[in-house]
Amino acid sequence: MRSYLEFEKAVANLEGKVHELQTLTKEGETVDVAGEIARLEAKASQALAELYAKLTPWQKTLVARHPDRPHMSDYVNRLVEDFTPLAGDRKFAEDHAIIAGFGRFRGRSVALIGQEKGHDTKSRLKHNFGMARPEGYRKAVRIMELAERFQIPVVSLVDTAGAYPGIGAEERGQAEAIARSTAACLKATVPNVALVIGEGGSGGAIAIAATNHVIMLEHSIYSVISPEGAASILWRDSARAQDAATNMKITAQDLLRLGVVDEIVTEPVGGAHREPVQVIRAAGDAIESALEGFDNVAPEEIRQRRREKFLAIGQKT
Incomplete structure (x- = not known):
């Protein structure tokens, strides 16, 4: 239904x-x-x-959060062959909010990192609704370091309301883990591509999305904070989330114009959840094209292009 x-x-x-x-x-x-x-x-x-x-920015936010949108596991199942997930951060524990591993994507080896929200109550609880703890980001760093060692490109699938804000996560160094994951993205000499498939929330998203090429689905969002959180800070009233969403410029169209993201993948009328197979195929095409753009590019040139891309953000009007 x-x-x-x-x-x-x-x-x-x-x-x-x-x-x-x-x-x-x-x-x-x-x-x-x-x-x-x-x-x-x-x-x-x-x-x-x-x-x-x-659609208004707030309506796009609701579409991005639709429970039936295809999740990270759906993209992996349809786009990646021989996917082998790796578990644990080698420091504390396994975090199921982030799935990471290696597989074959359209004939090339890739490292995959992404947030998984889950499809039903049981899986959502298991994956903590896609909100990662520090060990999740440390696992992501481990995967990125392995990809760097073996010169394998990295593909990130972003879908999170943000990093988990619990006391335990903060005690174990949430901010430090996010910062190190972001730094690992930025210093890599292998090409990395990020695709925002739903919500791209705050540092929880940027930690795996500081990449050479950032793609967004048409009705996804990417923001420094949730509209509800911004409304609570600005107006002390989370009910003004619609106003916050409008003013924050969180839609794919706004972010492409501002130079924050590089490409938009069109969704079917009604959103990705109405035609998931079509959306996943189109997203795969965009990822493949982005990776092909770095074929035969020297490792240091790849890193330099990423550096220039992020330094240019904010200079466009």
């Missing part, structure tokens, strides 16, 4: 009527409803297209 966001109520009503009529047909009712079904489907498609043609 498809789940709908609050602003999609009109579409939900139309598609609900279509489902009811299709159920009647399956149950052997003699009434000919084929014409009515076609009319309602066309009306629902038009309503959805009109709605998604003018």
Whole structure:
């Protein structure tokens, strides 16, 4: 059963009527409803297209958080062969919020790092809703160092509301772990590519997304803090999250214009969760193209290009 966001109520009503009529047909009712079904489907498609043609930043935030959007594990399953996950940070523990390992992506070896939110209650609890603790970022550093040693490109899949803010995480050096992970991204001499597939929240995202090429799905978001968190700081009122989202410039379109990200992958009308296979294939094409751009580029040149890219951010208007 498809789940709908609050602003999609009109579409939900139309598609609900279509489902009811299709159920009647399956149950052997003699009434000919084929014409009515076609009319309602066309009306629902038009309503959805009109709605998604003018999404507000807050609505895009809700789409980015949709529970049915394809997650990191979905991308790995469809794009990567022989994926071998590695566990543990060799210092404290395993963190299931970040999945990391090595595999084959369209004929080339790659290191993969990404946040996994989970698909149901059990898996969401296991993966801590994609919010990593320090050991998760230290595991990411371990993978990046292995990739550097064997000159294997790194692909990061970003989908987190932010790093886990718990007391234990802070006691074990959350800020330091994020900083070291970010530094590992920036100093690498192998090409690295990041794809924001849902939420790109704060240091939890930048820790694995300080890469040569940053790609965003059309309705994903990338921000220094969540809209709710920003509203709580600016206005002492988290209910003003919509105002914060509008002013923070967190959408893919705003960030491409500002030079923070390099590319946008178009999503189907209605969001990635409506056509996940299509979105994953398009995302794979974008990642492949980005990696091909670094073929035959010297390691030091790769690092220098990344340095220049980040130094240029903020200089564009």
